[in-house]
Amino acid sequence: MVKVGFYQGCCFQGQDAHMFETMKEMFKRIDVDVVLLEETTCCGGNTIDEENRKLSYAINARNIALAEREGLDMLVSCNTCYMVIAKAKRALDTDKKLREEINLLLKEEGLEYKGTSRIYHLLDFFRDVVGYEKIRNAVKRPLKGWKVAAYYGCHVLYPKEIAVDNSDNPSSLQEILKALGAEVIDDYEGNDACCGYHSFFTDKSMTLKKLNRILGGVKKVGADIVATPCPLCFKSFDIYQTNMETPPHVPSSFLPEIMAYAFGIDKEKSGLAHHLIKVEKE
Amino acid sequence: METAILQVFRYDPEKDQAPYYKEYEVPVEGTLLNALLYIKDNLDSTLTFRAFCRSEVCGSCSVKVNGKTKLACKTPMKELVETWKGKPLRIEPLNHMKVIKDLVVDIDKPIEKMKTLIPWLVPDPRVVPTDPMHESIIYPEEMEAYKDQIHCMLCFSCYSACEAVADNDRYRGPFAFSKAYRFQVDRRDIETAKEKRIRYAISGGLWSCVQCQKCIYVCPKGVKPAEDIQNLRGQAVKKGFTDKPGARKLKHFVDWIYATGQINRLYLPEEVYGNKEAREKLTKAYTEMGVEVWEVPKPTKGLMKFRDIYLEILSKEDKALDLDFSHVRKIDRMVSEIFKADICTIVDRTHEEGRSSKGLISKLKGLLGGK
Ligand code: SF4
Ligand code: SF4
Numbered sequence: 001m002v003k004v005g006f007y008q009g010c011c012f013q014g015q016d017a018h019m020f021e022t023m024k025e026m027f028k029r030i031d032v033d034v035v036l037l038e039e040t041t042c043c044g045g046n047t048i049d050e051e052n053r054k055l056s057y058a059i060n061a062r063n064i065a066l067a068e069r070e071g072l073d074m075l076v077s078c079n080t081c082y083m084v085i086a087k088a089k090r091a092l093d094t095d096k097k098l099r100e101e102i103n104l105l106l107k108e109e110g111l112e113y114k115g116t117s118r119i120y121h122l123l124d125f126f127r128d129v130v131g132y133e134k135i136r137n138a139v140k141r142p143l144k145g146w147k148v149a150a151y152y153g154c155h156v157l158y159p160k161e162i163a164v165d166n167s168d169n170p171s172s173l174q175e176i177l178k179a180l181g182a183e184v185i186d187d188y189e190g191n192d193a194c195c196g197y198h199s200f201f202t203d204k205s206m207t208l209k210k211l212n213r214i215l216g217g218v219k220k221v222g223a224d225i226v227a228t229p230c231p232l233c234f235k236s237f238d239i240y241q242t243n244m245e246t247p248p249h250v251p252s253s254f255l256p257e258i259m260a261y262a263f264g265i266d267k268e269k270s271g272l273a274h275h276l277i278k279v280e281k282e
Numbered sequence: 283m284e285t286a287i288l289q290v291f292r293y294d295p296e297k298d299q300a301p302y303y304k305e306y307e308v309p310v311e312g313t314l315l316n317a318l319l320y321i322k323d324n325l326d327s328t329l330t331f332r333a334f335c336r337s338e339v340c341g342s343c344s345v346k347v348n349g350k351t352k353l354a355c356k357t358p359m360k361e362l363v364e365t366w367k368g369k370p371l372r373i374e375p376l377n378h379m380k381v382i383k384d385l386v387v388d389i390d391k392p393i394e395k396m397k398t399l400i401p402w403l404v405p406d407p408r409v410v411p412t413d414p415m416h417e418s419i420i421y422p423e424e425m426e427a428y429k430d431q432i433h434c435m436l437c438f439s440c441y442s443a444c445e446a447v448a449d450n451d452r453y454r455g456p457f458a459f460s461k462a463y464r465f466q467v468d469r470r471d472i473e474t475a476k477e478k479r480i481r482y483a484i485s486g487g488l489w490s491c492v493q494c495q496k497c498i499y500v501c502p503k504g505v506k507p508a509e510d511i512q513n514l515r516g517q518a519v520k521k522g523f524t525d526k527p528g529a530r531k532l533k534h535f536v537d538w539i540y541a542t543g544q545i546n547r548l549y550l551p552e553e554v555y556g557n558k559e560a561r562e563k564l565t566k567a568y569t570e571m572g573v574e575v576w577e578v579p580k581p582t583k584g585l586m587k588f589r590d591i592y593l594e595i596l597s598k599e600d601k602a603l604d605l606d607f608s609h610v611r612k613i614d615r616m617v618s619e620i621f622k623a624d625i626c627t628i629v630d631r632t633h634e635e636g637r638s639s640k641g642l643i644s645k646l647k648g649l650l651g652g653k
């Protein structure tokens with residue numbers, strides 16, 4: 001059993017707490033114990049950086065320090081949280097003055113950023129810690145006949161310093177989906193376009209154009225569903241899609257949901273049953 | 283000798299009806315630029331591309347390889363063959379610019395866009411001596427603020443890769459914002475010019491950047507346009523340009539994270555757009571799905587200390603007043619009302635207690651009009 005600290009961000013609590021339950025249950029099947037890092041806060045969503053970059057570093061030094069206190073590596077699912085936290089870690093690991101300044105503040109809470117915990121995203125965690133073989137072996141309901149479009153999202157591939165895979169030609173997501181027994185489609189128009197999640201509140205028309213590009217591309221190649229390891233990309237696909245003038249009705253899945261389903265967890269519990277754009281495929 | 287196949291985009295608007303691709307076998311040696319020169323010298327002298335310095339200085343040799351923007355003279359052939367696992371390499375001109383011939387594009391448009399952001403110094407006479415015989419001194423510490431941005435060599439890699447340019451023709455381009463930012467943090471530049479740059483940046487799409495980070499990824503010079511854009515947004519808000527949705531989103535983040543450690547997606551549409559129905563709709567949708575609705579995030583343990591750290595950093599950066607304390611107090615009141623205790627007591631309760639509080643759920647459902 002591997003134990004890892006789970007960073008929840010805003011996507012796995014409150015009304016989305018069930019997402020964490022799905023995740024935990026799914027991870028159990030591949031011998032991973034995910035421990036919720038309860039006292040962590042929002043990573044700042046790459047927005048606090050607009051206010052002040054040091055504030056973003058401090059918030060995330062605290063988040064990482066909470067994992068370090070438990071002696072655990074940190075697993076992050078959301079692409080944006082992953083990027084923001086990984087960027088902070090890089091800054092803290094390379095800038096001694098910054099680290100000391102922030103540690104002085106963390107001390108009040110009895111915390112210290114040491115740099116001992118690794119930050120994983122789902123994709124490199126599955127590849128490097130769990131292994132594709134283990135995923136393959138956990139499959140109870142192979143996704144036979146499912147044509148799944150693989151969509152990474154930006155913040156696990158760019159910028160290079162924090163990328164979890166080859167930024168130009170990544171393969172981890174395809175490998176995971178293949179291990180589930182799915183037929184994977186990765187060459188479609190929009191496969192590398194931004195999902196538009198972050199511009200929904202700043203420039204909505206931009207979001208809708210992005211969705212049109214990606215979901216249009218997914219539809220054109222005849223995929224049944226698009227799967228993404230990022231809960232924000234997923235929300236953009238499932239929720240914001242309904243804001244489009246003529247939604248293409250492309251179902252989507254947050255990667256852990258479709259994994260849970262393949263591992264034998266039912267549609268209801270895996271979360272697949274609760275999407276706005278229905279996942280019809282069985 | 284190991285070789286690779288390049289499928290090169292060919293198009294001569296004066297002769298060709300439409301673009302086509304031509305295949306060339308090239309040695310896997312040196313850089314992509316070496317391969318292009320190899321074609322020109324040995325296989326096909328009609329191939330047209332731009333390149334001068336061959337050493338990552340002039341910024342003229344940027345192209346796309348299998349859709350990804352690369353500076354030809356900086357990209358080893360070996361790396362390309364490894365990345366694409368021996369697949370043919372499709373070489374194309376950059377995006378979003380008119381093709382003049384083959385791999386050469388017309389860069390006038392992005393240059394014109396850049397000029398709208400005043401990418402030059404407007405000297406402040408109180409800082410810069412008007413007498414040309416007097417030295418205008420810049421100290422090394424001052425240059426820290428723009429030491430990366432000055433390396434931009436106008437290669438347009440970022441412009442080609444930019445997600446905002448792709449879907450908004452007015453968007454000025456990542457490099458243009460970095461050029462502008464470079465003067466925003468120059469002490470010698472006059473305040474009125476800084477003000478104007480922000481105004482022009484806003485009309486040039488400052489809030490349309492999707493923060494995809496591709497500009498940072500493709501820049502061969504280590505410029506970080508996406509981060510400069512964040513800095514410009516911060517400046518815009520600081521200078522009082524707060525009437526944009528993006529500015530209100532930032533305020534939401536700053537206040538809610540301080541107050542509760544989290545943002546509140548239920549209230550985001552309301553605080554950004556004044557859209558009250560969105561919250562009701564969301565609440566209804568969640569309730570129908572049988573999901574418990576949290577009107578406010580459960581404040582985390584350690585929140586009070588977290589607030590101290592937050593405020594301390596903001597004070598040090600001279601930004602403490604950016605926190606809207608009346609907003610924070612309003613949030614506090616909401617939290618106390620829902621959790622039936624004052625904020626300090628709540629943060630001492632454990633996470634699980636907060637979560638399984640069934641009374642809270644039914645109260646919320648009644649409160650929000652769910653079923
Ligand atoms: S981060 Fe913004 S400026 Fe940079 S490429 Fe993406 S959209 Fe363009
Ligand atoms: S910012 Fe970088 S990628 Fe963009 S034009 Fe300048 S040097 Fe090229």
Ligand code: FES
Binds near residue numbers: 332340341343
């Ligand atoms: S030839 Fe000058 S930058 Fe490549």
